[in-house]
Amino acid sequence: MLRSLCPFCEARAFAKVLNPSWQHSRTAATLQKRKPSRMTLSPNVRRGPPPAAIQGEPKPKPKSRNSPFGGMNMTTIPRELENVSIRKPASRTERRRAPRFAKNSTTSQSRRGGKDGRDRQDPMHALKMQRALTNISYEKRSRVKQTIMERDSFDEFDLLPIVKESIASQALGGMVGVSPTPIQRLALPALLGMEDKKKGRGRKQGGEMQQFLLAAETGSGKTLAYLLPVIDAIKRSEAFEARAATREDKQNPAPAAKPNNTQLFTVAPPAPDSPDPSTARPRTLILVPTSELVSQIGNLVKSLSHTIKFRSALLSAAYTGRVIRSRLFSTGGIDIVITTPHLLHSVTESDPNVLSHVTHLVVDEADSLLDRSFSPITSGIIDRCAPSLRQLIFCSATIPRSLDSYMQKRYPAIRRLVTPNLHAVPRRVQLSVVDIEKVPYQGNRGLACAQVVWEIGKEGNEEAGGGSREKKIVVFVNEREKTDELARYLQGKGIDAHALSRDSQDRTEDILAGFTGLLPSPSSTLLPKPTPSASSTATAISPADLAHTTTTTFTPPRPSTSRSSSSPPPSPRALPNTKVLITTDLLSRGIDTLPVKHVILYDVPHTSIDFIHRLGRVGRMGRRGRGVVLVGKGDRRDVVREVREGMFKGMALI
């Protein structure tokens, strides 16, 4: 890491870290001691040179901890983690046998340590105070682990052959040797009714609505866990209906038309354009919180539809009213609709029957869609679908307490399918902390962020030998107003930075495509380039408020952030091969940012839920990832410390 090559004069102090003369003299001292005739390998390489070998030489400076890589690649447990035991939590019987400490006893008080009165024995004290996440016992987690161990192939599930074949070729881009992830091993048998079959109850064609909550860590394949059974159900009911129609035809054959001898050469008039009965009446509905997720999941659904053959439609605020209308009312019919609750709500205001045939409803990112702001609309949609529903599926990377109590109240019989690692940040993600109050930043958060980006970028270029492997970094801020300001600041420091928030109007799909690896969908008509005709047709689909679509259509485009008049003058130095996206929680939910290896938490997230979602943009599907959190005055250092400790031990955040 070249700390001496600091990109800005403000960070001059970094140059002190290197001391080349020490490096050379130590090499000289070692060479003098070496026997000239025979070279032998030292058995003590792990211990380093003996103190005598470097006597009289200046001691190497300890590695600075106030940098994104300060704590990386540790081989020993850092002092702050030394006292924390990694043993499994005590079982219920052990706890009962252990001596109890009275609340005010001196023994209990002496167990407390630290100035802040933090309980040293409780590594999650600050997080517990937040009371954000539902606790899941380790007993339950290990029971699930046992259950899913044996299911290690997609062949073990009762999926139609064409669905099975399409997993590797269509959904996973031609991957070889794929096996189901823990949530897929749990969810597929349950949603396919395999357990019912085993018990001799058979697959339900009607009857009671089944309810499921799928909860698993970020980037663990939850989308396929619900999508495969849902598509399988569509194809099976299609086949069932076709068989029923054939039977009906056999039983009541249509009367043969009498030949009309007088009109032998007249051509019959074309049949009136009869739409498919499923036009604007989808059987499956997938609800997600953002347009970006509509595109992502829609892309996956479309690629599966190429081989499995079903009809799907993506409806979001990224499309004009004309496009939405033509997709929904396509005369060819429709099987799956992927949309946001707000958009669907405004569509159903004008045509409530859109929800009348829904048999499968998926509420993805349920922790967001059932929070205070979304809950009334989402719950309203669920209620409207209820009469025809056969399966109601909630899916989430976290179970906040609010979601837990909502489930207990509204769906007490819901089946919870929870993986053993729920609420843990993916194991291969490392988190480092940068104290922005220290030299050289002295409270300048923007400067600290720029420095971290430069270090990551330079490291990438050195690794690639100056080649062209591009680094993608996502920076999360707490307030969306900050995104543009920070983008401009980083641009002034020679960094290729873009802001993406709900206010962004400029090429959002193109910008995001660089971070997801997906191409922007060619069929989408992006709203930032509205035409008067497009906006007038937007009113044709629904009454005045096709809320999301019409309001954003008339917003004048903002000036481009990259060349705005208030931009600082361009930096004389530019960081090559590094792209930065500054965003809010808009991008922390569900977006599959596989090419991203680094996440910077510019602000300390408000809750452990946000930590999980933001850090979850890296380390997806077992990949490596790095998170850097900037901590300053007034930030909850205790929370950050506990998150870091929890990640180090691979524990679930509480």
Ligand SMILES: Nc1ncnc2c1ncn2[C@@H]1O[C@H](COP(=O)(O)OP(=O)(O)OP(=O)(O)O)[C@@H](O)[C@H]1O
């Ligand atoms: N069985 C599998 N084997 C290999 N890769 C898989 C498998 N299932 C899914 N994936 C891939 O894993 C990545 C993450 O999947 P997905 O987006 O469904 O995760 P998620 O659990 O929904 O994440 P989040 O909680 O962030 O929404 C995707 O790129 C997907 O293609």
